[in-house]
Amino acid sequence: MFLARSIAADHKDLIHDVSYDFHGRRMATCSSDQSVKVWDKSENGEWICTANWKTHSGSVWRVTWAHPEFGQVLASCSFDRTAAVWEEIVGESSDKQRGLRHWIKRTTLVDSRTSVTDVKFAPKHMGLMLTTCSADGVVRIYEAPDVMNLSQWSLQHEISCKLSSSCISWNPSSSRVHPPMIAVGSDDSSAVYSGKVQIYEYIDHTRKYAKAETLMTVTDPVHDLAFAPNLGRSFHVLAIATKDVRIFKLIPMRRDATHSSTPTKLEIQVLAQFDNHNSQVWRVSWNITSTLLASSGDDGCVRLWKANYMDNWKCTAILRGDGIPVNCSHDVVSQQSLLTASSAERKLS
């Protein structure tokens, strides 16, 4: 791997989250300086900051894009106990700002009484739904019934997880065989023996979310979790960032009609476990095709994990800060090929 480009983000404080939009042409960064910046990728690959505005009155923890079917929409969540929804609009021809794009706040969600730790949009086939989780252990699912009017959001579900929540992840599967499923992670360090990952499933009959499973083997605080893209499999894959990196396989058991008012029973298997970070793991995330998992840990490294066709997982790359202060963009070429072919002939004059 090599460093292609360095972008001067210019936030006045730590960046807490960076999020690509669906097509990878736009990016949003959020920071402890309470602002969000939106960047657009130009034709030659350079990132240009097209918006920069104060979003909250506390550190902004996460920022995320809605699916482009709903327009250019961002959601952010903050230490200030709120989450907000933003939309980019193009100035009307009558305005002085004709054709200019700018971001406006559509709504503020103030239901939480504690810091909102994560905000995620549900898969698009569920409509325009936004989910938050807070340090008070409540997961809230909001819906915008009229996608043309983003100032109206209604709180559809409140799930009380009883443990301080740090992260949520929706199962991206849109298959009709799989009802909506959300995983919630907790970083509560006081409840030592409780399973820190809970999985909730939507029950059509009761129109409510019910707990399908708690992963009892995960008892250490969980800082992040991520469902892998589904790729037509019958089972689900969930990666967890806790004191190590753990990948679980969740296999829905066959169910008959009489049990349709209870969540699907899931068989849990561990696909892999890595403790190479030697310490707490803070983030996990899958690439688009779920062929690679990346994790970030207390050792200050990002590690990439890959399964070969025999389903054996290995670390394939490490990214680590070199500690050298930088004052301009770099062009470091550090890729190495192991196949040097020194024993093959070099036909170079």
Add this chain to the structure above:
Amino acid sequence: MEEVDVEPTTTPIPGVDSNRKHLGFVWGPGDILVYETIYKASGLSTGGCPFVHEVRKDEDICSPILRKLFNESHHIFVGLQGIRDDLPSKNKKTQFVSISKNYRSVIRACMEELQQVAGKVEGKSDGRISPVFFLQVSILLAVELIWNLCEVLFIDAAPAGSLLLHLLDWVRLHKADVDEKARDVLQSESPTEHQAYWDVVISYVLQGRMDEARQVLMKQAALQPAARGMFKLGAQTLTEFDVKWRHWHEEVDRCLQDQSFASNPHLEVICKILVGDEDVLLEHKELLSTWYHFLVTRLLFSHPIVKPTELHYYAQSSMHMFLDTRSVPEPLDSILLAAFEFDIHQVIKDCSIALNNWWFVAHLTDLMDHCKLLQSHNLHFGSNLREFLLLEYASGLFTHHSLWQLAVDYFDHCPEFGRVYLELQIERVPLDTERKALKVLRICEQRQMTEQVRSICKIMAKGALRNNRLGSALSWSIRAKDAAFATLISERFLQDYCANGAFSDLDLIDNLGSAMLLSDRLTFLGKYREFHRLYGEKCFSDAAKLLLSLMTAKIAPRTFWMTLLTDALPLLEQKEVIFSADQTHELMFCLEDLTSGNCLPKPDRAMQDEDIDTTKIEILRLALARNLAKAIVKEGTVEV
């Protein structure tokens, strides 16, 4: 055979102190962004973080020369998939070999181009060739070497006898510097005095190129008789050959014993080589330069009719003899050894690990799968391995702004997961222009990916609406079959009409055709515009009929009825009677319907608006009454 095991490489990120800070990240299309952060900061200011770094994995896709490789091999790949299964296997084998040669020629062409470019760079005064370039060339060299060997051993599956001939060709192809040296020597003033003279002769002998060796030897007139003694390998039956070879071998041996070449140490060396003296061969390591050259030469002069099954024994021993005990075999060596052992799976596995790019293993495995070479090993993994590698390769292509189109074909030929991978990735192709969006759509429509089609059209419609391009938004919503959105946009059109008195995007609305039926509002928009058209063409009675039907068939929304009735006024006030008596009655009924019941005055409406309304209604009533009178008279009159 040990697996090539590899430690993961570490890429340094500048400016981030990993001892004190965390490294945040996010996946992007084809890259990963990293930045300095601290997880679980409590919101206190701990200092700004300057940079977000873009880290990439594959540089190959960015190289314009390698892009040709991808394009051309894609062509070969698609052709290969089209080969019918029911062809007799002999024909298929020749086809597969020719395809293999095609792939290899593509690799060679790419290498040559890279070298040409390097040559140009070197020519300039400040030209510096980046180390990456050398890497690319050496990788391609290795790849072609391995592929060629696989072709000889697996695809062509040469039997004993011709096996050695093929291996000789293989070695000769990859040791091209001999000819250059020979040219230098022959073109010099006094070839026999040239310091490389004997090196050239011996190199030719080592490669079994007796004719060329003879030619060079001819330069020494005194050695002509010796030159004639060279043995020629030809195509005969194995047993014939064996007999002749042994005979010749004994003769050379006798020459050595007789000391007939004692006078000329060089010739003696050559003689010893011809009998396959391994020690002498090893003395010429520099000329051989690789253990596999040593292997082939050794076989040539000791065991020319080596069988494929015996190959691995000679290969292993050759490698051990050639490399000194201290040096560790490189990945390339292990791969070649695995090939000589006919362990195809090992070759593929080791190549996957050692190479940065999936191109090579994906195409080679695919070809070998077509040759039915993978099935004999492990049925379950045979076809899955091919698909796994093709999916990896194609997924890598998808992140490129133009190569993604090649990837589509690869996914098409992965029966198990190809479709779902394609569905997932094609949605992510940025829809920069309408042209690109249409290209993506065509691909989805050809494969009946209805959800992706709908989604892409919706995204385009939404984008167009945002930029106030109503016509574009409408045509995209029609294509998406999105009734709700179409209704919304039709409303906007109608609002615009009320505000401006004219329609925009007339072309589109006039040519809606059956798409009109997508939503009621859209149907109304289409029909309303038709009314205006008929009026403009002075087809008054048709226009009138249409106008009336819009209300009576409830196509028009009630909020629009006032406008429609107002539109009817000019028709009512024409000299000739357009609306019949019955039609007039219906119009009156509509007016009454509108003015009674539903229309409660809104509290916030200005007095002026109400006045305007009342006036309008009065005018309408008057016009309707007058028309009714005229109509009755007209209909009651008998033409004399």
